[in-house]
Amino acid sequence: MNTLALTFLGTASAYPTPSRCVSCTALSHDEGIWLFDCGEGAQVQLMKSPLKPGKISKIFITHLHGDHSFGLPGLLCTVSQNSLRTEPLEIYGPVGLRHFVCTNLALSRADVCFDFIVHELETIPEQQPLDAEEWPLQVPSSVPFHPCEREGRLIRPDDNLIWHLYSDPKLTVKAVWVKHRVPSFTFVVQESPKSGKLDASKLKAMGVPPGPLYAKLKAGQAISLENGQMVSPSEVVGPSIPGRTVVVSGDSCDSSELNKVARGATVLVHEATLENSLWEQCVQNGHSTPEMTATLAKELDVKMLVITHVSQRYKTRAAELKEGDRSVQILLDEALEILPADKVILAEDFAVYTVPQQPPGGSASNMT
């Protein structure tokens, strides 16, 4: 696992405009592309980026608000058009996601030409909307399977309220719940540590022949040579490289559950929808201010905070500001009151953040 990069395809909240798309973040790695959220227009943003839609292998949906999900049905149809996929596409998100995906694909009779699986995260009472009594969550008894669908899992949280989504030798994905107006999750992608480098010249001097013994040492086992000499890994293997942790948050006015899984993370992508002075309105809508988000990042001791999901009332820095317009710079400035300049970035559509190897330099220069 070498490359690990975030591409911000949509950084706005609520609704898309010509200058900024709604939520969609791509994580590129050696095995493919994982998408986090898929607001309306995500497929066109992908086309505008250098990313190849055919490489998308997993999609994670933080919550079912339209600005995070309405682009998913269209994206599935389009990805389908030029996919030579053999492995099924796996989609993860809160209970209700299957109903959303399958209803849209069935009613539009979308002929996706690859298999897909929807894994649903069971929600907990704390996540229920406040108005769930007057307006019950729509949970149909059963949703017919799409012809291309394979059955997914219902993922329940463990006793510590951590949802375990996925694990392979290189990457693990967990989720915790965050507080919002509807069930919302934050995803934590953890890279496995890599063993250190072998000191080839030292090995040669010690008379260790290249081959299986090298692999044993790299795997942490001691070996004995033909002359009876013992070689321990610590003598010839450099320090192991810790894995990187990438956290992509759903909309949230309280992400304290992240303390369980994201301390010291390499990068935290978190919303900050409205400026500090609009705190009341912001929290009422289940969102965070820059102060809240920066304080969280500081408490978690993350190496880098990327602020996203900003209100369309703030104009991009790139766009020309008319009189009365407010720049997104306000949000960054408010975060900078709490975090140093090399620990926070404001995402713009199409910005790319290369996740640095640990221990990271912690420099904002990874953002291009």
Added chain:
Amino acid sequence: MNTLALTFLGTASAYPTPSRCVSCTALSHDEGIWLFDCGEGAQVQLMKSPLKPGKISKIFITHLHGDHSFGLPGLLCTVSQNSLRTEPLEIYGPVGLRHFVCTNLALSRADVCFDFIVHELETIPEQQPLDAEEWPLQVPSSVPFHPCEREGRLIRPDDNLIWHLYSDPKLTVKAVWVKHRVPSFTFVVQESPKSGKLDASKLKAMGVPPGPLYAKLKAGQAISLENGQMVSPSEVVGPSIPGRTVVVSGDSCDSSELNKVARGATVLVHEATLENSLWEQCVQNGHSTPEMTATLAKELDVKMLVITHVSQRYKTRAAELKEGDRSVQILLDEALEILPADKVILAEDFAVYTVPQQPPGGSASNMT
């Protein structure tokens, strides 16, 4: 009713790209804006146009393919943000549309702040997909009402297979079915004829006093003056102005039902997805070639044909053509083999066609 103008917000088939959006056509008139189809990205296209989303009063969906419907949930949420609407928004489309709208709004818990009504057009056996047996149409027994929803009608066709959707003193909307891979409709908007102008100087010379007598004459009634003289409308009222007819078609490989309702129409907006040489593939997918569409327009004797819903394989004329790229001009050229140059236009995103008063000049110069 004076203004009647079509704005083409999305003119591509299948999926959106950065250069062309999927189906959405706006009809502006004195009472508001009516949308026909609502592909993904329609709300952003609206923002890019001079049209005011808050003025949308009706939305007609020809069929439930994603390139005609996936933008509707997002559009409803956004229109909601700055709507001072008092009348409910009315949405018309094939059976299944309510399920589509309500499931998307319920799962995303979209808090639209105006009332809306979904009227569904009952489909007929001829419209069923060929694969309906292996993959049944998803028709849930009941779909919960959205808190802002008012009950709509199930619109059945009359004995002549014409669906009657709406009628007010100025405009009437009907639909007929067209052949496609899924149930698809074409909408016919018929403007009422306007009575002719009163000849004010002649009335004065005849001694008719302005007031109620003028109204009677304009309404087609004869009057008698105090001196016993009879005045018939034909003496003082000019010829009535025929109403205009605007036809917006759904995807179709056979629109012959239009013979019942669209003969001599002022303007026909119809798809032509692929060029003539790809006829087989085109018809297999339920689409028309320029030859098919132009022949239809000629048979119907429409005053103007607007070709839309073109495959993304054809690049816009505006865009720079790279080697190997094919221009949409091909599609127009093929239609011009059948229709004269002043009777056919190729729609591009954001083009506006002002529907001329009848009898029309029939000039393409109405397109800007």
